[in-house]
Amino acid sequence: MTSNTNPATAGEAVQSRFATLTFEKEVAVPLSVLWQVWTAPAARAVWSAPSPSVTVEFLEADTRVGGREVSLCKVAGAPDMRCECGWLDLVPEERSVNYEVVSSASVTRSAALVTADLSGTDERSRLVVTVQISSLGEDMADGYREGFGAGLDNLAGAARRTMVLQRVIRAPRALVWDTWMNPQTLPQWWGPEGYSCRTTRIDLRSGGEWVFDMIGPDGTVFPNHHRYTEVRSGERIGYALLWGENGPKHADAWASFEDEGEATKVTLGMVFSTEAEFQNAKGFGAVELGQQTLGKLERFALSR
The missing domain is CATH 3.30.530.20 (START domain)
Structure with missing residues (x-):
């Protein structure tokens, strides 16, 4: 049996479905503040929308191992994007791991593993987020790159005004x-x-x-x-x-x-x-x- 699929093209298609992105953010706030802003549902609701044109509605929020967070990302004129986040590991002020599944119109578009490592002092903190993406349809890497980049910029701004x-x-x-x-x-x-x-x-x-x-x-x-x-x-x-x-x-x-x-x-x-x-x-x-x-x-x- 023969195949008409070009091996090089097939390899590129498989590679485009998977991506690993890394984001780093330093903020002049205590580590305890950065951890709360990263994990507390009330704070996440403040910074999670990547731009003023996007509204994020939280339907569930249970920040503990085994808990999940469900939100709708809304843009005028476009179908809502549903994001389900499940917390797999939470080490206060050190590390969090969660899965993330993004869907639209009941079709799953991507799945990702999100690992956040935190470090810092009483004056300055650092957040490193690694996102391992599996795109199930179109390549979602650019969307994750834009969304996480803008979201973490918002997080830094929120952290600077958090007590x-x-x-x-x-x-x-x-x-x-x-x-x-x-x-x-x-x-x-x-x-x-x-x-x-x-x-x-x-x-x-x-x-x-x-x-x-x-x-x-x-x-x-x-x-x-x-x-x-x-x-x-x-x-x-x-x-x-x-x-x-x-x-x-x-x-x-x-x-x-x-x-x-x-x-x-x-x-x-x-x-x-x-x-x-x-x-x-x-x-x-x-x-x-x-x-x-x-x-x-x-x-x-x-x-x-």
Whole structure:
């Protein structure tokens, strides 16, 4: 039996289906911040769209080994692209590995293995991402090159305006979660030392909101509005911070809760809308005030 296929042409076709791309990004932020921006669903939603003409809608987000993330990439006039990401390995502040399957109109277009290696110090961090692609139809390498390149540029910008606060609270995770996600207790401890809360509405569910005033020690009133975009019971919440009821958004935030022995590690992250807002927040002591807030959470949880 003979074949009319040119061996050289066949070899080129096979080679075009497979590609390995490497991306590197250095950012002047602590490694803990870069890890959170890379993995936290609320942060990924901020930077993942490669350009303003693209909208990314997250349908699922479960960042743990065995969990998956499903999103739709939308461009006006074009079919939605569906991306499914499954987490295979997560070593905090060191490494992540995930598979990625891209489809459109129910047709799988590519599959990839994505490995991210992180390193750094308290001042500067480095992210190296290796993408091994198998294109199942047309060659997808250029699309990955463009999408990951622009996405990681966005990630670097988001990281520079991200604040991450962490505290290990000497109480079980279920108790810490209930202290935070309980409409009766949350207003009693939220805010720095000397601040109190006056609630207008509170509904601590995905799609819910908390409209309230924070009142400073000198009586100054700070209107607030939290809109909850995700509530994963016992594990994570995501929410938008607005300046007053239905006011402009100034940050996308998340809080995660992890067991650490018999204690609970709480991570509170915020991606500010602009670097100017981030710098203003740092300038008036947002890190110190945020740590005071987490300290009040611990004291209230331990008193229950």
